[in-house]
Amino acid sequence: MSPRPAPRLIALGAVCASTIYRIDAIPPLPAKVLAREGCRLVDGMAISAACAFQKLGGQAAVWARIGADAPGAQIRAELAAEGLDITGLHAIPGAASSHATILVDATGNRLVVPFHDASVDTSPAWLPLERLRQADFLHCDVRWPDGAEAALREAARIGLPRMVDGDVAPVEILHRLIPLADHAVFSDAGLLAYTGEGAVEPALRRVSAQQPGHVGASCGPDGYLWIEDGALRHIPAPKVDVVDTLAAGDVFHGALALALAEGKPADAAIAFAIAAASLKCTRFGGRLGCPDRAEVTAMLETGWAGLTPR
DSSP: OOOOOOOOEEEEEEEEEEEEESOOOOSSSSSSOOOOOEEEEOOOOHHHHHHHHHHHTTTEEEEEEEEESSSHHHHHHHHHTTOOOOEEEETTOOOOOOOOEEEOTSSSEEEEEOOOOOOOOOOTTTGGGGGGGGGGGGEEEEEHHHHHHHHHHHHHHHOOOEEEOOOOOOOHOOOHHGGGGGGEEEEEEHHHHHHHSSSHHHHHHHHHHSSSSEEEEGGGGOOOOEEEEEEEEEEEOOOOOOOEEEEEEHHHHHHHHHHHHOOOOHHHHHHHHHHHHHHHHHHHSGGGGGGHHHHHHHTTTTTTTHHHHH
């Protein structure tokens, strides 16, 4: 029997060339602070999810806009080196590629300062939507709403599973995109912003009552909560020594999409994603800290979630 082909993900969103510095603390201004560690990488919410999906055993393609400039060429080269399908990177003449500087303090928290060229064309007309038929899952962040809406609508039309990363964003964008997902996977802050509720459980119940499919929220050290058959479910996160929380949510999304595409039931898929995100938090470097499959499996086998790999 031939091996089952690796699941295929298309991830759509913003892409950025980032520099990350690890410092002891973010001081009050004016100030100068020396970094203890630093790295450069290409990231972005959906991009980092795609990299995690790829590293953990899937095949991922990225759809995003870049400038027709030297940083854009570097973005293209670095993502290709990760093994991603980059034929969906669209270079826009005259536009500047996005870049960011990120400070990570000793507690693992971060300050992110991105720059996105406001003049970049937002039209999704160039998207190769026909390629969605070759994918097993679509994942979109909320940073390019026009592109995400076009891809999500086409994915819904052809019956392709589709996930939206419900992170903090203007509420009108969340209300535009979340109803198009059949996997609405929020950050806790994004969920509360979307619903106007003051706590995660009533917020999840409100969203679940409004749309079918999976509705859940990643709550950092508190793990993940979701609604299943009308009941609130919860898997806690393992205790880890946190070094850097940057991209932990993105790794979670990529790992969750992979596990679901592999056919795992919700609880096992969520435990897999929590393990991947938790391990990432123990390492500096944003998405570069994503673990491999063997490391995630080893954490699951410790039984911290009361589950075993399936």
